[in-house]
Amino acid sequence: MSKIFITGHKNPDTDSICSALGYAALKRSQGVEAVAVRLGSISKETQYALDFFQAEAPELIQSAEAKQPVILVDHNEPAQSVDGLAEAELLEIVDHHRLGGLNTANPIFVHIEPVGCTATIIAGMFECRKAELSKKTAGVLLSAIISDTVLFKSPTCTEKDKKTAEKLASIAGVDLQEYGMAMLKAGADLGDLTPAQIVRTDSKPFSFGSYKAIVSQISVMDTTDILAQKNELTAAMQELCAAEGYDLALLMVTDIMEESSELVFVGEPKQLIADAFGKDASGDSIYLPGVMSRKKQIVPQLTEAAAKL
Numbered sequence: 001m002s003k004i005f006i007t008g009h010k011n012p013d014t015d016s017i018c019s020a021l022g023y024a025a026l027k028r029s030q031g032v033e034a035v036a037v038r039l040g041s042i043s044k045e046t047q048y049a050l051d052f053f054q055a056e057a058p059e060l061i062q063s064a065e066a067k068q069p070v071i072l073v074d075h076n077e078p079a080q081s082v083d084g085l086a087e088a089e090l091l092e093i094v095d096h097h098r099l100g101g102l103n104t105a106n107p108i109f110v111h112i113e114p115v116g117c118t119a120t121i122i123a124g125m126f127e128c129r130k131a132e133l134s135k136k137t138a139g140v141l142l143s144a145i146i147s148d149t150v151l152f153k154s155p156t157c158t159e160k161d162k163k164t165a166e167k168l169a170s171i172a173g174v175d176l177q178e179y180g181m182a183m184l185k186a187g188a189d190l191g192d193l194t195p196a197q198i199v200r201t202d203s204k205p206f207s208f209g210s211y212k213a214i215v216s217q218i219s220v221m222d223t224t225d226i227l228a229q230k231n232e233l234t235a236a237m238q239e240l241c242a243a244e245g246y247d248l249a250l251l252m253v254t255d256i257m258e259e260s261s262e263l264v265f266v267g268e269p270k271q272l273i274a275d276a277f278g279k280d281a282s283g284d285s286i287y288l289p290g291v292m293s294r295k296k297q298i299v300p301q302l303t304e305a306a307a308k309l
């Protein structure tokens with residue numbers, strides 16, 4: 001069998017990159033030929049984590065060849081996965097998202113658990129398989145947990161994520177709060193990102209009933225600067241819908257400090273957004289206090305509203 005590719009989702013976030021690296025390290029420690037790959041560019045936050053722990057970024061691939069053995073981490077929806085997945089040989093899924101319509105020819109290993117981060121599951125696998133966790137891998141997995149749980153502030157965060165992060169921080173030799181804030185700050189630096197890049201960086205496609213939507217998220221320490229560009233952002237979102245055939249584009253502008261999101265949107269039906277969040281959605285954005293999680297506080301609400309529309 002050729003080398004197994006372990007990949008996170010398209011437009012990879014820190015969990016998708018770091019869980020792929022961590023799971024590949026675990027597999028290799030068990031004598032399995034596996035390599036982490038990625039389906040898109042590395043974000044500033046992820047780059048900060050990789051640099052800090054001197055880890056190499058996974059190799060970028062465009063698609064999977066037929067029969068290529070593949071393991072999916074941090075996602076399971078084919079629309080978010082590697083092109084060519086249907087013809088590849090899917091071996092395993094390790095994830096913490098909703099199930100999203102995958103069919104397989106053969107029985108496969110699946111570990112899906114509703115915790116805050118895929119890396120939490122993978123750190124647990126190191127423990128139960130009695131594999132040695134290096135400082136580098138511990139740091140990389142820790143970074144994913146900090147990112148996905150927004151340093152434990154996200155409602156997706158569980159006690160298990162926290163406990164795991166504490167253990168990983170002590171192996172990696174970092175102060176959890178200090179390193180965590182520094183990493184989140186690096187990721188929240190918009191720098192020279194254009195509106196088109198902001199909209200595409202951390203974005204995932206979904207189907208809500210018969211509607212095709214793309215839901216993006218950008219997390220910042222202060223939303224003032226980014227919301228000042230709302231018109232440019234909505235223009236970029238209109239373009240994205242036209243180019244890729246989405247009915248709706250939504251962008252969560254998440255304020256890490258305030259623990260809230262401004263949900264910016266374009267497209268139709270706006271009624272779907274109004275119903276999902278119980279707000280007047282006739283404009284181009286709504287304010288959602290306490291909302292930080294796409295997976296738990298945006299996608300299920302839209303899914304449910306679409307079923308009733």
Ligand SMILES: [Mn+2]
Pocket residue numbers: 015016074096116117118148
């Ligand atoms: Mn994740």
